[in-house]
Amino acid sequence: MTTLYDVAAIGNAIVDVIAPASDDFLAEEGLVKGSMALIDDERARSLYGRMAAAIEASGGSAGNTVAGVASLGGRAVHIGKLGRDQLGEVFAHDMDAIGARFAGGLMEDATPTGRCLISVTPDGQRTMSTCLGAAAQLSPADVDPMVIEAAKIVYLEGYLFDPEPARRAFAKAAGLARGAERLIAITLSDAFVVERHRAALLGFIDGEVDILFANEAEITSLFETDDFDAAVRAARGRAKIAAITRSAHGSVVVAGDAIHQIEAASVEKVVDTTGAGDQYAAGFLFGLAKGRSLDYCGRLGSLAAAEVISHLGARPERSLTL
């Protein structure tokens, strides 16, 4: 079967709501700086009510990766779940507009599109409070076999290990991809996700995953060690390829007996580190889909990450003046 897509990414379809905030605001709201916390709709309304004037922009980890793949000239598609509302239209529109496509599901009821309330403090850090809404309702029915089978790589956002129906959607996608001899990639997304689902994640990785993305905190949490090198050794053999990012220290790509040390690409000034991991994955997956070497994939990931941290925002910049 011909492949129509380089990457089909399954993740939370989220619109970011971005506003400045003070450290005092974080303290008053009990927000832990730099963290991502899940909140319910009631809490989202009350928190939003106290946030400053905001801008809205499409986001979501896998969504950002899809945008990255598209910005590199790749063909990418996003599978998630949207509400039948204006923010859902915004998410789908922005996917189309970047040359990608939203191929997930729409809510039948009034559950709203997921929102990530992002408080940006004067030090440039982003503190995220995510109200998943429709995103958490992703289920196997939203995964179109035609789309998965037409993608060289299916990429799964670890955040979706939390809701049970989404995990079943992962299993369905993995089975379809396996059957069509496609590659399966997953990102661990968050050390707390790993804490909550360590056994299930390890089982899924052993059974299904070709390419594992993780950062230092996630991979050490996965293997319950404080020793990064021990975690890297443990990753060997669990997935065909493990790409482990270390911020300014670059990344380590492990494949069988080979270990590739990839340097971080240089950045004149780090403005906003949000989305670095998402863009690393985008560069890496794009390279892989194009049949490039693992060294090349890692370096392309580093370049994509370097671009996104040199400006505000989690998607590759298309300047407002093109």
Next chain:
Amino acid sequence: MTTLYDVAAIGNAIVDVIAPASDDFLAEEGLVKGSMALIDDERARSLYGRMAAAIEASGGSAGNTVAGVASLGGRAVHIGKLGRDQLGEVFAHDMDAIGARFAGGLMEDATPTGRCLISVTPDGQRTMSTCLGAAAQLSPADVDPMVIEAAKIVYLEGYLFDPEPARRAFAKAAGLARGAERLIAITLSDAFVVERHRAALLGFIDGEVDILFANEAEITSLFETDDFDAAVRAARGRAKIAAITRSAHGSVVVAGDAIHQIEAASVEKVVDTTGAGDQYAAGFLFGLAKGRSLDYCGRLGSLAAAEVISHLGARPERSLTL
């Protein structure tokens, strides 16, 4: 009666949808660079469908002025009409968040909140296609007498001279303001608005208006002359105060026999001229509400305009890092 507000502004409640665009895109879509065109919902959907990935942010001319008054420490309120949808929530939230308040009406039916599709070309110019939606449904019932009577100045956005019920809302607000001995200000908004409603506008100005805001194109259109000085002379006596802006040439404030020439405030680099007139009005009205001289009001208007044109966006910047 005590005044709770410095300014109550009546205008189109609009959320901006801002995306980069090429000159070719404008040509293909038949858009006139730098202009504001009204479009219907069908056209808005089709145009939006071809626009690049966008960000959403609260806007609207009077909304921007309210934001400006609030940023100067003034108490301001916006009266407009919103849809019962997410963009409506965004507009109302942002009003609250800047320390102002939305005191207008909400649609009973499913008419969506107004959107302004803004195409930003590489030269920094903004081409606007406005789908008024709920905003055009503003009617006298949405004007709360308590709010008008509690405001030192009621400020009317000329754009609302187009829909008939909104014009009646203006008349209601003007009557209430007059009865409570408040000041009535209007901005002409757009030379095409003046073309369409010249006689009605002149009648309204003669009958009701204390402070008239206009730019060069609008005031010369109003008095059907190519001669700016002739237009200024004609403005004298039509409103108690006429504040006429001339971009880089500053502004002219006419009051009775007095003519005040106000210089533009210096700007290191003009980034985006959108909202200059809205912020001039904000500074001027804030000064007036505080009982300052017309010279002072004009200079405060110039300063507010200079701030807003030195960055992207039509509202005073609150940096994302505060």
